[in-house]
Amino acid sequence: MTTPPQLSSNQQLNQIIDQLLVQFAGRFGAETIRRHVHESYLALHREATVMTHLYVLTQRFVTERLTALAQVNGYIPKVEVEVLYVCGGNAGRSQMAAALTRKYGGDWLHVRTAGTRPAAGIHPPVVTALAEVGLLPAMEFPKPLTDEFVQAADVVVTMGCGDACAIHPGRRYLDWELEDPCGQSLAGVRRIRDAIDERVRLLVAELQQPVPL
Structure with missing residues (x-):
């Protein structure tokens, strides 16, 4: 996925990425986490009518996705x-x-x-x-x-x-x-x-x- 410039410089998304890098340290690298954050944000943004909680929901959605992926890969039992x-x-x-x-x-x-x-x-x-x-x-x-x-x-x-x-x-x-x-x-x-x-x-x-x- 090609990342739109506005996502790469989005401070709130970058904060989410930093937190997930700590949470999933040793399981996923920065590129995987960044890609999942940007994909998830865009997917939720398409349907959102109220943007107030969009970043909170993005973080929860990405955490679910990465947890599932970690289970699939055997990183989490x-x-x-x-x-x-x-x-x-x-x-x-x-x-x-x-x-x-x-x-x-x-x-x-x-x-x-x-x-x-x-x-x-x-x-x-x-x-x-x-x-x-x-x-x-x-x-x-x-x-x-x-x-x-x-x-x-x-x-x-x-x-x-x-x-x-x-x-x-x-x-x-x-x-x-x-x-x-x-x-x-x-x-x-x-x-x-x-x-x-x-x-x-x-x-x-x-x-x-x-x-x-």
């Missing part, structure tokens, strides 16, 4: 089952599935989400429907699907994104046919939430590690 939920906007179905999975899963399970066409933010009725069952996705945000996320996953669950998700050997792929909550009433979103809840419970039960005797 995988001690958790990794589940990736993918939908179109990463603003409804995948966010509800992730929140419910975290609720029912334990320390042995880690969840990521992504979208093939990320929205600008999580749909407000989705936030309300999750709050009704005690779940607040306040720290979550729509993010684009990346190859690192797919490669690091043990299970990839797609919801309405067709064949846009890359296929890698050794992963379990599931496709859940669910309505898109975008544009739905709160009652409709509740119905989708409950359908996801049922599927998540079954998936977590299947993935649950046996308790040692």
